[in-house]
Amino acid sequence: MLLERTEEAKERWTLPWDTPKAGGESLTDSAQRIARTAAGHAPRWLEQVGAFSSTRHPSESQLSVAFAGLIPGGTSTHMGGELAWFPAAEVPLVAPRQREMLEQALRSVQSLLGHAPIAFRLLPVTFTLTELQQMYELLLGKQLHKASFRRALQAASLVQPTDEWRSEGRGRPAQLYRYSPRKRRSVRRTLRFDFVHI
Amino acid sequence: MLLERTEEAKERWTLPWDTPKAGGESLTDSAQRIARTAAGHAPRWLEQVGAFSSTRHPSESQLSVAFAGLIPGGTSTHMGGELAWFPAAEVPLVAPRQREMLEQALRSVQSLLGHAPIAFRLLPVTFTLTELQQMYELLLGKQLHKASFRRALQAASLVQPTDEWRSEGRGRPAQLYRYSPRKRRSVRRTLRFDFVHI
DNA sequence: TCAATAGTGTCTGTTAGACATTATGGA
């Protein structure tokens, strides 16, 4: 997660933020601009997380609209002392409202991951199935079962093999695939009762 | 869905809306107040849908934060000519941004339905399993399989039978149940690839 | 040959949907 040092106390961090430009800049355009400025690149995926307000407002603004933007690893630019990437599990102390935004952003991305080609946007055009699985594991924060992952991928007809292979050090080379969805959404069975009791 | 007639053209409809009160009223508090005013009762469930902005702004405001509030059927108050409930499938023409809010509100409620006791909040303390299933079907807009519904409910340990039965016209009386969750969330298996291709 | 990784086949337990059957009241 990309944070920047606060102006006041250099030991505290905040989310990159800004107010919309005058002249009716849309929320999405603002978020695009903020992401490009902070990360040095346009995000490969951008989605709104929600609007946040509370009595305590760290900046002078009453209302914050949070966006989650995703950028492939290794795309990092210079990263002066002002900006730094943190693993989701090691985010330093930020204001409570921002902490909430970060948590909800992660949940939002994770719940969309099964319904939108987020992971594919973060990979090169061709990739190995192991790379794809590792991307899902990184975003979900948990290990996945290899055979099940590939079976589900197969059933969804999301990727097509190319005729290229890639040798990665020791073992057998992996075939390269490209994102090439074929089927429309299958019949979604199942109503789950999977409650967080409130 | 609860709409009210516009001031200008009495044939057009809008979502009930307002701006937050001065003095730092939170978004949720504003939404509560708007819902109570429009529907005559506090909503049994209220959740934020998201923030919406676009170049075209029907009112003078640049930014709208939409909330979905749920109220049991038959709770309707007087309903003068200013306000009216519409089935989700028969919502009249509203401004494009509001149409988007309504659609996203419905999707938001439906996707939360499996993870939060929304349906139970809309039912009396005791209810029959058929009533519960019909509530789910109403909110999801589709029929559910009776045996599977009950099996899943059983597995989730969400309801407890009471010693009361209710005779509803012709057939065998139905046992009454109450919401009384026991288990915490089970192991969620499965990563689905269920894409809307973008 | 060995180590390491890719890729696949098989088995098993779980579950969703279809279908049928029993249970129990009112007309």
Added chain:
DNA sequence: TCCATAATGTCTAACAGACACTATTGA
């Protein structure tokens, strides 16, 4: 008695996870 609805048992297909096995490369 007949009909309508509740409630449940059984069967089957789909599927997830575990495990093992084969395949193919570099060291």
